Amino acid sequence: MTEPAAPTAAVLLIGNEILSGRTQDANLNHIARQLAVLGIRLKETRIVTDEEAAIVEALNALRARYTYVFTTGGIGPTHDDITSECVSKAFGRKHVIHPEAYRILAAYYAESGREFNAARLRMAHTPEGADLLENKLSRAPGFKIENVYVMAGIPAVMRAMFEAAVPSLRTGPAVRSRAIATYLPEGEIAKGLGELQGRFESLEIGSYPFVRDGKIGTTLVLRGTDGAALERAADELTALIRSLGAEPVEEGG
Amino acid sequence: MTEPAAPTAAVLLIGNEILSGRTQDANLNHIARQLAVLGIRLKETRIVTDEEAAIVEALNALRARYTYVFTTGGIGPTHDDITSECVSKAFGRKHVIHPEAYRILAAYYAESGREFNAARLRMAHTPEGADLLENKLSRAPGFKIENVYVMAGIPAVMRAMFEAAVPSLRTGPAVRSRAIATYLPEGEIAKGLGELQGRFESLEIGSYPFVRDGKIGTTLVLRGTDGAALERAADELTALIRSLGAEPVEEGG
Known part of the structure; x- marks a missing residue:
């Protein structure tokens, strides 16, 4: 019963905290509502742990099948933030410093008087050739690579990144x-x-x-x-x- | 970092209403917390639409990979309730009237003076050889087949069915x-x-x-x-x- 021409999408929520029951996801419903308005049919959602094999496999399955994939979570500076590396692996691309992300973060930490240390430098990395998704709230950007949009897990930041993603999305007839x-x-x-x-x-x-x-x-x-x-x-x-x-x-x- | 001997689980949420953004899922968090107490590691969750191919494929992927799979949604009397048939297809089993489910429902509708019509008879069907999961709340039971537990989408009913499932679960060291x-x-x-x-x-x-x-x-x-x-x-x-x-x-x- 899908409009044949309408773009489709999947959401991939990454994080042990949802599967452990510690937190209730707050992102899926927002994305689902926004996609409905855009006429993009959300067909599937997966929630996986912070484990490389699980993330890579789910991402590759979903990006092959749907017009768009939106991921949330795992792009911060700590050891459990492995989404960005996993996306690089899924695409078989080098995981590199994105010059614009580096510039944004360097300016932010200079302004705020905090150290731009090795942990924070991890947030300047993307798969080679990615486009950034602006984060108006806390600067550290998300990114887009081919049909995959990689966003933060913090709901307010995710929303800002989703907003930045919208202009690049092909829309369908509104549902x-x-x-x-x-x-x-x-x-x-x-x-x-x-x-x-x-x-x-x-x-x-x-x-x-x-x-x-x-x-x-x-x-x-x-x-x-x-x-x-x-x-x-x-x-x-x-x-x-x-x-x-x-x-x-x-x-x- | 998983305890090797600990049982694992996946949750499969079935229903267009979550993916359309109309409702926020209320079941995953409950199941996740209960599984944590039981020492069963919830490794993955998928949310799929009410479409046969999607349900069958997800179920077969998950049941092969994890000790247990818990599904919620799609076991009512209306045309969009196709979970039970899909589970039968996934297992390659006949979809048959379960005598005990039939007895429970016939007694319930006789008591309440409502007609036990063809739509309601759908709720008496399970894959051949399934064991029922008692529904203390509204009678129409869920069921278990091999390592798959099929539960209702209504949160209070799902909780009753999950409680009925617990005694059959192998537990692990509590997390x-x-x-x-x-x-x-x-x-x-x-x-x-x-x-x-x-x-x-x-x-x-x-x-x-x-x-x-x-x-x-x-x-x-x-x-x-x-x-x-x-x-x-x-x-x-x-x-x-x-x-x-x-x-x-x-x-x-």
């Missing part, structure tokens, strides 16, 4: 959505909903049960790039809900 | 952790921290920068199964922080 909730259990609406999906193959129709105030309900989400089909399907869904004796409540997309 | 925060930028402590990691190869040492009250700091997390090594490393880290003129603050593991 629009309608969400309609009703106090019907999924099992009551499943048959009509499946038939509706059959009539609107260009749309993606999802069903998400909930319990509110002790009552069982379902949120139905219609998504697609064909606005007219979306409206027609929403009208039919509304009629279906009413035919089952319930009330539809628009939730916004 | 313990210490987290020590300090107002030092990562770049100041990186060198000493890398040396500390070199001296404690059995531990995993992570560094996570933060900004609090406008001050830059770093949380250092030490993780491992060797409690004595953990304490020694934490003592050395504390000394390292003090040698850099800062104060260590224990954050709890």
Whole structure:
């Protein structure tokens, strides 16, 4: 049900802290929402540990399959920040000092009176031939190499880098959505909903049960790039809900 | 740095709603924390769309590589709930009515006065030979087949099913952790921290920068199964922080 021409994407979250349960990822949802607005279909996400083999393998699998790959995490100055080296290895490129990244960092540490030491010099390295992604917040840049965008793990910094990435992305038709909730259990609406999906193959129709105030309900989400089909399907869904004796409540997309 | 004997795991989150940005996953963090307590090392997570090829491929990749795979989502009664069929395909098994699941659901719908219709009958199907995972909350069970645990996407239901899964899991030595925060930028402590990691190869040492009250700091997390090594490393880290003129603050593991 994907628009054939729409670009696709994967996200690769790198870091033991998510898999250990210590922190809850805060980046995927932001990237997912931004990509939806840009009409880029996020098809897959992987979360891997800070281990070279795992990062290289996941990156190579994803970059071969999707239009874009966005990675977050592992580009700081400490020993566990190995993303940048791993990206170089995945691409079979030399891992080198990027002159512009060096200049940015040297100026930053000179200004702030901190030492531009060996650990910090690691942040000036990229795969040979990478383009930088500006970091308006804390300077140390991310980078882009071919179809892979390498961003920080700190959410505010990741967002700044994603913003810097946007102009280089090929966009697709925007994905629009309608969400309609009703106090019907999924099992009551499943048959009509499946038939509706059959009539609107260009749309993606999802069903998400909930319990509110002790009552069982379902949120139905219609998504697609064909606005007219979306409206027609929403009208039919509304009629279906009413035919089952319930009330539809628009939730916004 | 993994304990060789410790069991490993992957999580496979299935559902368009996470990748579309509509919802933030709430299951991974719970599973990750539970696995850490059980001494099972969560090595990878994938999030895929509700598409057969994507689910089957991810599941087969993960189940071959890790001791356990936990899936969430896609086992309800609607057309977009295809996880169960996909698991059958991945294992090359027939997708059949599980007699005990049928009995549970028939009793539930009889009690509640709702129709046990064709959509709901889908929830009584599992791959042939699966064992059920009890759902104390809303009855429709999850299931286990070989090393794969198939659970619901609704967080409360997923938790009930995970609890039902625990007795069948081989546990490993519990992973313990210490987290020590300090107002030092990562770049100041990186060198000493890398040396500390070199001296404690059995531990995993992570560094996570933060900004609090406008001050830059770093949380250092030490993780491992060797409690004595953990304490020694934490003592050395504390000394390292003090040698850099800062104060260590224990954050709890």
